Amino acid sequence: MGGDLRAARFAGLATGLALLGSGLAHAESKNFLGFRLLDLENQTVKWRTPTFGKSAVVTYAFATGPVTTPKARNCASMLPPAEAYGPSQITPRQFRREVAAAFRMWERVAGISFRETDDPSSAGIVIGAQAVPVGRAFTNVELKPGSGDKKVIGRSLICLNPKQPWKIGFDGRLGVYDLRYTIAHEIGHAVGLDHPSAAGQLMSYRYDEKQTGLQPGDVQGAVLLYGARPGARFTTATSRAAPGGDDAARGESGWPFGIGVNKTPSSPKAVQPR
Ligand SMILES: [Zn+2]
Numbered sequence: 001m002g003g004d005l006r007a008a009r010f011a012g013l014a015t016g017l018a019l020l021g022s023g024l025a026h027a028e029s030k031n032f033l034g035f036r037l038l039d040l041e042n043q044t045v046k047w048r049t050p051t052f053g054k055s056a057v058v059t060y061a062f063a064t065g066p067v068t069t070p071k072a073r074n075c076a077s078m079l080p081p082a083e084a085y086g087p088s089q090i091t092p093r094q095f096r097r098e099v100a101a102a103f104r105m106w107e108r109v110a111g112i113s114f115r116e117t118d119d120p121s122s123a124g125i126v127i128g129a130q131a132v133p134v135g136r137a138f139t140n141v142e143l144k145p146g147s148g149d150k151k152v153i154g155r156s157l158i159c160l161n162p163k164q165p166w167k168i169g170f171d172g173r174l175g176v177y178d179l180r181y182t183i184a185h186e187i188g189h190a191v192g193l194d195h196p197s198a199a200g201q202l203m204s205y206r207y208d209e210k211q212t213g214l215q216p217g218d219v220q221g222a223v224l225l226y227g228a229r230p231g232a233r234f235t236t237a238t239s240r241a242a243p244g245g246d247d248a249a250r251g252e253s254g255w256p257f258g259i260g261v262n263k264t265p266s267s268p269k270a271v272q273p274r
Pocket residue numbers: 185189195203205257258259
């Protein structure tokens with residue numbers, strides 16, 4: 001049953017399907033594609049340019065002190081990430097290695113590249129610990145203010161719960177999340193992907209330790225948004241037969257990962273959970 005995750009708060013999942021270019025209306029039909037694009041303010045979102053297939057370079061930084069984003073739905077108040085991984089006896093060096101590996105998962109397959117910076121105030125993606133612990137991990141995706149029809153992502157926050165234990169690697173204890181997997185999942189949100197299903201993809205919302213990296217649907221989603229990484233070859237050695245996960249799992253209320261968006265003046269209506 002994929003870990004005991006029911007207590008995780010479900011906050012503000014964007015509604016609506018956005019399987020562009022496919023003509024498919026039902027993500028969990030037999031035509032299920034294996035990915036789902038974030039839909040914020042009734043549009044899909046990506047970094048740098050709204051054009052599908054165009055590559056992007058995004059900076060990231062770790063919170064070095066309090067990072068406060070009052071209007072953020074998730075991660076509104078963050079602390080340095082060591083607050084979250086330190087109690088689990090994970091060192092800064094290990095943490096940085098796991099985070100770098102998580103970014104590389106996406107870089108290897110799609111035209112999105114990540115550069116670490118020292119300045120959380122200017123970085124595109126900021127990673128930290130939650131000042132107010134809730135759930136396991138959340139991502140907040142904020143659109144860039146602008147007058148254009150189509151907005152792009154301006155900043156994403158990823159926050160880890162400091163009151164939860166964390167680990168490196170899978171060991172079957174589903175109550176303790178692997179950092180690399182969790183952060184790779186949150187990065188998926190941070191670049192414009194939503195949950196396609198309960199299980200079967202890295203972007204699925206269940207934590208079940210059944211795959212270690214990106215699955216075919218994850219790759220398809222990232223490639224749709226940012227284009228393919230030249231020369232990338234994706235093999236599905238660990239993928240499973242049913243890309244959408246098992247039917248029995250659907251409809252469960254456990255949401256181990258959360259995703260939310262900022263409320264902005266241009267979007268007065270609340271984002272409803274689905
Ligand atoms: Zn998620």
